[in-house]
Amino acid sequence: MSSPNQYFVLIVPACAALLGVAMIYCWSRLRDHRYLLWIASGYIATAIPMGIHSLMPNEQLARWTLPLSSMYLLGVWTMANGVALRFGGRAHAAWAWPIMLITLGLLLYFSRVDDDLWLRLQILNSGLALLVALPAKSILYGRTPTLPLKTLLRASYLTVLLYAFMRVAILATVIPKEVQPELTRSGFWLLMLATNMLISIWLALAILTSTAMSIVQSLDHERSRDPLTRLLNRRAFFEQVQKRLDLYGHSGWAVLTCDLDHFKLVNDTWGHAAGDRALKEFGALLARTVRQDDLAARFGGEEFVLLIRSASLHTAVLVAERLRSSVMNLHIPATAHTLTASFGVVQLSGNGDINQAIEQADRLLYEAKHAGRNRVVWKAS
Structure with a gap:
């Protein structure tokens, strides 16, 4: 029992x-x-x-x-x-x-x-x-x-x-x-x-x-990710920027804005699938370029923003020029289009505001567009 x-x-x-x-x-x-x-x-x-x-x-x-x-x-x-x-x-x-x-x-x-x-x-x-x-x-x-x-x-x-x-x-x-x-x-x-x-x-x-x-x-x-490129989205970018600036301070940073040239032509000529592939390839290029403390985000459409550790404006411009050259080597299947990109670069000052820096970099980006595209325009913040 x-x-x-x-x-x-x-x-x-x-x-x-x-x-x-x-x-x-x-x-x-x-x-x-x-x-x-x-x-x-x-x-x-x-x-x-x-x-x-x-x-x-x-x-x-x-x-x-x-x-x-x-x-x-x-x-x-x-x-x-x-x-x-x-x-x-x-x-x-x-x-x-x-x-x-x-x-x-x-x-x-x-x-x-x-x-x-x-x-x-x-x-x-x-x-x-x-x-x-x-x-x-x-x-x-x-x-x-x-x-x-x-x-x-x-x-x-x-x-x-x-x-x-x-x-x-x-x-x-x-x-x-x-x-x-x-x-x-x-x-x-x-x-x-x-x-x-x-x-x-x-x-x-x-x-x-x-x-x-x-x-x-x-x-x-x-x-926090853009579903197409897997880069940060706008909201997550600003959250991460604030963390970086709180941790390391405002000096020693540069803001890069970039935009794919003639992107509408890619969509109109080869279709939106080709345009999506172009954005994916460009996003992957940015992800490979940024370092551990850097940030890369897609703000919408073909517009991208980077925050990079940079001791000087000259260093940030070199990064942008390297990216610009690399974009032209990207291969987009089923198209005969050579991608190019334009860049605006601003060195963030010790008391600079990130939103003002992005606005200024955007203005420089449009200057690059009006000057013929596929180029880098820069200015100290």
């Missing part, structure tokens, strides 16, 4: 299964986040044998060792692989399969040939700890510059890894070889379940929180 306590401890595997179901639901809505499906599968795969073990007396453990241990091992590796995918790495399946097969082979021997529950606990938990350790390099040293809350995720993973190896050490030193007659009713089993629940909830919250932050970051990125 099962005791009420045994049913009570089912709360832990039930919580793990619910976390897995929640992640599957999130994955169904966010198919790009494939790691959620891996982690969810790991939660569910480990919850099932944990629940069965909680209801099973010791005398039946040996008979069910292989199927339940297989689910534990596969679930832990699946979860480790999911966390590794979150960091852009992997859990090294080439090592995982030998670990699982060796672990299951030893478990088979000590359940069917020499029934030893204490050794089976050591073997299974050692195998689980090794599987948890497989993605350690990817997670700890992987290059994930855009991953939100990566420090929290790494700390959560290290906690899981530390707990996995501590559990092996505790089993070897604290738990006597003469295991209590009813392992699944022992204090050790209850403590292990409670610890598993806390760590599982923590890891799940860290993963789901970082996923939510990624989505917010992605939405904010989309909101």
Whole structure:
């Protein structure tokens, strides 16, 4: 007969299964986040044998060792692989399969040939700890510059890894070889379940929180980008300009406005698809040219604005001239048109206003247009 306590401890595997179901639901809505499906599968795969073990007396453990241990091992590796995918790495399946097969082979021997529950606990938990350790390099040293809350995720993973190896050490030193007659009713089993629940909830919250932050970051990125060229839009440009000026001051900047020459001719002669390709190519050229602290934006139509770090007006003019020369080398498929661009360049003064600088650069741009196009006109702000 099962005791009420045994049913009570089912709360832990039930919580793990619910976390897995929640992640599957999130994955169904966010198919790009494939790691959620891996982690969810790991939660569910480990919850099932944990629940069965909680209801099973010791005398039946040996008979069910292989199927339940297989689910534990596969679930832990699946979860480790999911966390590794979150960091852009992997859990090294080439090592995982030998670990699982060796672990299951030893478990088979000590359940069917020499029934030893204490050794089976050591073997299974050692195998689980090794599987948890497989993605350690990817997670700890992987290059994930855009991953939100990566420090929290790494700390959560290290906690899981530390707990996995501590559990092996505790089993070897604290738990006597003469295991209590009813392992699944022992204090050790209850403590292990409670610890598993806390760590599982923590890891799940860290993963789901970082996923939510990624989505917010992605939405904010989309909101701030021109859909055609992927450069900043007007609103985002001014937001980023203010951040740059607040951080570095107003001096040492130049404003460049640029406009593709005879762009209406491209649309009228070869169609709007050709015009879109021209804008994409020009936007890609600007993106390749700007440096980390520089900004490039599409203000609308064929009009673009850049804010660049420049110690002098001469340096900014050289950048504009390099861009002007590069534009003529752009190839627009299905057209015989050679693109050119005109530029207005203003050096931002120490107390200059960015809006006034853009207006002045625009006036210089129109001077370049009236002077024959495909040229750079400049003036100190």
